[in-house]
Amino acid sequence: MVNGFDTSRIDELPPRTREQVGARERLLGPGYRLFYENPVEIVRGEGTLLFDADGNDYLDVYNNVASVGHCHPYVVDAVHRQLSTLNTNTRYIQQSILNYSEQFLGTMPAEIGHVMFTCTGSEANDLAMRVARYYTGNQGIIVTSGAYHGLTADVSSFSPSLGVGVPLAPHVRTIAAPDRLRHGGNDDLIAKMRQEIREAIADLQRHGFGVAAFIADMIFSSDGIYADPAGFLQPIIEVVHDAGGLFIADEVQPGFGRTGRHWWGYQRHGLVPDIVTTGKPMGNGIPIAAAAFRPELLVEFGRNIRYFNTFGGNSVSIAAAQAVLDVINDEGLIANAETVGNYIQAEIATLAADYEQIAEVRGAGLFVGVDIVTDRASNTPDGAATLRVVNHMRRRRVLISASGPRGSVLKVRPPLPFSISDADRMLGNLQVVLAEELH
Secondary structure (H helix, E strand, O other): OOOOOOHHHHHHOOHHHHHHHHHHHHHHOOOOOOOOOOOOOEEEEEEOEEEEOOOOEEEEOOOOOOOOOEOOHHHHHHHHHHHOOOOOOOOOOOHHHHHHHHHHHHOOOOOOOEEEEEOOHHHHHHHHHHHHHHHHOOOOEEEEOOOOOOOOHHHHOOOHHHOOOOOOOOOEEEEOOOOOOOOOOHHHHHHHHHHHHHHHHHHHHHOOOOOOEEEEEOOOOOOOOOOOOOOOOHHHHHHHHHOOOEEEEEOOOOOOOOOOOOOOHHHHOOOOOOEEEEOHHHHOOOOOEEEEEOHHHHHHHHHHOOOOOOOOOOHHHHHHHHHHHHHHHHOOHHHHHHHHHHHHHHHHHHHHOOOOOEEEEEEOOOOEEEEEEOOOOOOOEOHHHHHHHHHHHHHOOEEOEEEOOOOOEEEEOOOOOOOHHHHHHHHHHHHHHHHHHOO
């Protein structure tokens, strides 16, 4: 398991933690998982910090859901005021959803003209794929080999990162992740992806599915975090369009300025998607998500299909989303992601020079991956070493996690207000941990 508690070790936990973990098992069942070999009880959050029951602070270097920081007072106030006034659904005229939608769509290319609201990123991807199938008349879906797009029955069927216990649907094909390190550099990477896309399309057509969509997380987070070379997706998308399929940009993790410089990850690649999906970072954790579309995709769909989501886009969730948008703009958080993210990448790269087991430091903005391997000659992923680093950082009260099919990529993904001071705390601890775990 990538960064997860092994329930067979419950007897090794302190009494209070052991009692709580046992209660989770009894009440919530075995499907739930906890982070870290020694789970953390969190009782409060503020900005980039989380606090346990004893008042100890933990630096949060992982939580993208609280995108503008834990318990941001502006968001809390907006939600409180709206909840004290009205909370209802989108079947009534409300000016707030119109104001927000106009601003939200204003962050995107002019070609993206409609937005439909859901509660979660899983729902948004479910809706996006439903529209793609309806518009194209095809069923086939192409994803990367380690992709994660959600947990609904349909979306989990094209989320290979969920593992062998969640089989892919017959109409799903996978291509390799955009891993320059193991695929020979930029040109070889693009050629390989084009070839694999063509082969996937041909196989889908041969089996009578056709191509409805290629969907990709715009930072390839679960695959291992891949951002470069900027623009490498353009020729791949052209192949998909030529085959009659759509391109869905999954922005649940990289969106809302996390990758720096732009609002959306796809903008780094100079792309205009057919559909864009977002998730809970949109409302700082309040349940709101969305799918945004080229208007032509919804003409027949809207005419012939009744779509209604009782909770999606409700008054309180829209207030949270509006507050998040305001904070990102007012506090310059996109520029902060660029500045602090560049600093983190540069400093980790400097540390990495001393370690044969760090193959690459990569990413964009406040989304950084550190690829840990057995050695640079083979670039064999080393998930065990990565897990040791993750758990050692937790013991030093810095919360980080791992990514990639073998859990071998450190995943640095803090809230957007993460400062240089926060980065220095993380980097100082990482320097100590790497020296103890990788030497």
